[in-house]
Amino acid sequence: MAEARLGVLISGRGSNLAALLLASRLMADCPYEIVPVAAHDPQAPGLAMAAAEGIATFGQSHQGLGRAAFDAIIEAELHRHGVTHVALAGYMRLLSPGFVARWAGRCFNIHPSLLPAHKGLHVHEAVLAAGETMSGCTVHLVTAELDGGPILGQARVAVLPGDTPESLAARILIAEHQLYPRVIANQFRSVSEPLPRLRALALALPEAAEKLSHGAPGFFVQGGKFFAYFSENHHGNGITALLVKASGVEEQAMLIEQDPELYFRPAYFGPAGWIGIRLDAATDWEMIGRWLERSWQASAPRRLLRLVTGQ
Ligand code: GRF
Numbered sequence: 001m002a003e004a005r006l007g008v009l010i011s012g013r014g015s016n017l018a019a020l021l022l023a024s025r026l027m028a029d030c031p032y033e034i035v036p037v038a039a040h041d042p043q044a045p046g047l048a049m050a051a052a053e054g055i056a057t058f059g060q061s062h063q064g065l066g067r068a069a070f071d072a073i074i075e076a077e078l079h080r081h082g083v084t085h086v087a088l089a090g091y092m093r094l095l096s097p098g099f100v101a102r103w104a105g106r107c108f109n110i111h112p113s114l115l116p117a118h119k120g121l122h123v124h125e126a127v128l129a130a131g132e133t134m135s136g137c138t139v140h141l142v143t144a145e146l147d148g149g150p151i152l153g154q155a156r157v158a159v160l161p162g163d164t165p166e167s168l169a170a171r172i173l174i175a176e177h178q179l180y181p182r183v184i185a186n187q188f189r190s191v192s193e194p195l196p197r198l199r200a201l202a203l204a205l206p207e208a209a210e211k212l213s214h215g216a217p218g219f220f221v222q223g224g225k226f227f228a229y230f231s232e233n234h235h236g237n238g239i240t241a242l243l244v245k246a247s248g249v250e251e252q253a254m255l256i257e258q259d260p261e262l263y264f265r266p267a268y269f270g271p272a273g274w275i276g277i278r279l280d281a282a283t284d285w286e287m288i289g290r291w292l293e294r295s296w297q298a299s300a301p302r303r304l305l306r307l308v309t310g311q
Helices: 015-026 045-052 067-080 097-102 123-129 165-192 194-203 249-258 285-299 302-309
Strands: 004-010 032-039 056-059 085-089 107-111 134-141 151-158 208-213 216-221 226-232 240-245 274-278
Touching (some): 004 015, 004 045, 004 067, 004 165, 015 085, 015 165, 032 045, 032 165, 045 056, 067 097, 107 165, 194 226, 208 226, 216 285, 226 285, 240 285
Parallel strands (some): 004 085, 032 056
Antiparallel strands (some): 107 134, 226 240, 240 274
């Protein structure tokens, strides 16, 4: 059985959905399997295509429903099919904050520009108006910021003289169809590597976000501070590790003394009481999850802590 059960949300023709589905059948040992396809328009042509391919489909009009109520219906359908991950493929509705939070680190989107350039709608018009010579498409994780989540993969497509928004869109679509299945499959192929797993845990914490900090993926609480960094072969030290906040240098020293194979004093961060936890041996992910939560709590603004703990 595939590692990931992918639910796909569409709005219209569903050519990216077709690409994901057909690629999954062509790929040897494809790590994802498309389970249901849902649309907010029961007439969406992509639904008929998926049904003809033997995939469960669900068309639910959003009319008359609030955003959260509509998303709850879609989510119930995803759970009914045991969906583990969600792919948005031309899904033209904004998701409710609750949905985004519950699927954090497990919801992908494809956008027809080289993000962070040209977020939102009318992308190709904007690219041509800016006189750009290169465009393309981006697969990213979905976060609360529209088209703003961590980038997982990009494909570049040259702009031709005389391109119209339509001709450019059509060429970029060809790249989208190749990029999306590949990037999603790679997320699971690399499950034995720690970053995707760490990312899924870190981004599942309330209002957590990711950005590069001195070239390393760092996780921070929006409106607050960094609570974790992923460190790989830092200055050639050969170590893959998570850096989180201990309570101070005393705890740091105690941890290292207790288990020097697992814990170490990270360069630069060490004096501030951060602790390095190695991810290159057999990793206990439950322990990593607890450390992330603890470090998140030490970094979150009080407003958010109150919300989470209810105190
Ligand atoms: C694609 O260009 C996608 O990047 C954008 O909407 C379009 C959807 O096309 N978000 P399709 O429904 O997958 O054919």
